[in-house]
Amino acid sequence: MDTACLAHRLTDTEREAFEEDGFMIVRDAMPTDQVARVANALDDVVCWRQRIKNERIQIAVDRAQARLPLRRVPPRLLVFRDERALVIGEPLFAHPALTDLVDLPTTLPKVWSLLGWNIHVYDQAARVTFSSAASNTPARASAGATAFGFHRDGGRINAEAGSTIPRLAVKVGLFASDVDGPGRGNLYVVPGSHRWPEPLPEDDALARAAVPIRVPAGSAVIFDARIAHKASTNTSNVVRKAVFLGYALRWVYSMGERRPSRRRFGDDPIRSQLLGAGTAYGRFFPASSEVPLRAWLAQHDRAGSSA
Numbered sequence: 053m054d055t056a057c058l059a060h061r062l063t064d065t066e067r068e069a070f071e072e073d074g075f076m077i078v079r080d081a082m083p084t085d086q087v088a089r090v091a092n093a094l095d096d097v098v099c100w101r102q103r104i105k106n107e108r109i110q111i112a113v114d115r116a117q118a119r120l121p122l123r124r125v126p127p128r129l130l131v132f133r134d135e136r137a138l139v140i141g142e143p144l145f146a147h148p149a150l151t152d153l154v155d156l157p158t159t160l161p162k163v164w165s166l167l168g169w170n171i172h173v174y175d176q177a178a179r180v181t182f183s184s185a186a187s188n189t190p191a192r193a194s195a196g197a198t199a200f201g202f203h204r205d206g207g208r209i210n211a212e213a214g215s216t217i218p219r220l221a222v223k224v225g226l227f228a229s230d231v232d233g234p235g236r237g238n239l240y241v242v243p244g245s246h247r248w249p250e251p252l253p254e255d256d257a258l259a260r261a262a263v264p265i266r267v268p269a270g271s272a273v274i275f276d277a278r279i280a281h282k283a284s285t286n287t288s289n290v291v292r293k294a295v296f297l298g299y300a301l302r303w304v305y306s307m308g309e310r311r312p313s314r315r316r317f318g319d320d321p322i323r324s325q326l327l328g329a330g331t332a333y334g335r336f337f338p339a340s341s342e343v344p345l346r347a348w349l350a351q352h353d354r355a356g357s358s359a
């Protein structure tokens with residue numbers, strides 16, 4: 053990892069504001085060319101999904117042909133609908149341009165400043181929100197929980213871990229389309245609600261207190277997993293493209309089923325840690341080899357490596 057990322061550690065002022073509000077905006081989190089790569093990757097994944105639907109047998113043959121360059125073989129995709137949004141369940145494993153977001157130099161230092169070094173991604177989704185005006189993208193009722201209602205991240209953590217839960221996770225939302233206006237499928241957050249005890253108030257009270265995140269493409273929002281937040285419908289004609297990566301302490305079990313393979317993701321040690329490599333025991337008692345971020349921080353950011 054390039055030490056240039058150290059310039060993006062959380063400042064004292066940012067920490068104070070984050071403790072108060074439970075979220076922060078990072079402008080220019082991604083340069084313009086990276087925004088385009090992420091947006092194109094999401095388009096590719098949506099196309100692959102269509103191809104997988106149409107050509108199941110041919111895809112199986114492609115996968116079996118080990119000599120095909122990996123990037124030409126669609127990975128196994130986990131894609132489902134949440135009302136007007138198409139959700140790519142494991143974007144980090146779906147496309148190299150999306151994998152690159154896991155150690156983004158502008159956001160990862162803020163994440164380790166908040167959580168420390170024993171972290172991994174436990175919750176990830178890319179959410180492509182189509183215009184609700186477009187007749188060819190009908191809304192569907194979500195089979196499970198929908199992100200279009202106010203919620204805290206972590207599901208049963210909130211119901212079962214007591215009324216005042218400590219910070220176990222933060223989420224980074226990265227926008228590959230412009231959401232700097234109303235009706236763009238904006239994420240809504242309720243400032244300060246990460247400090248509220250469980251259960252959350254009724255939706256009406258949350259809706260009155262909620263604010264939309266309105267930022268240009270390339271921006272990120274980092275929020276405490278306990279903050280009340282929700283997706284919203286997109287009434288514009290700009291498709292909303294966002295990737296959400298939830299980082300948690302490694303003893304918080306990952307919601308994903310898959311582990312990174314070195315063949316597909318390379319063997320950058322810190323990236324492997326973040327993608328979920330390591331043993332079950334090592335989530336609680338990590339060997340140094342399982343948490344290379346610790347040694348890296350000890351060398352470059354003593355404050356981040358303490359504890």
Ligand SMILES: O=C(O)CCC(=O)C(=O)O
Pocket residue numbers: 177179199205223237238239240281282283284294296
């Ligand atoms: O799509 C959105 O804006 C909301 C995402 C969300 O609620 C989540 O990641 O938990």
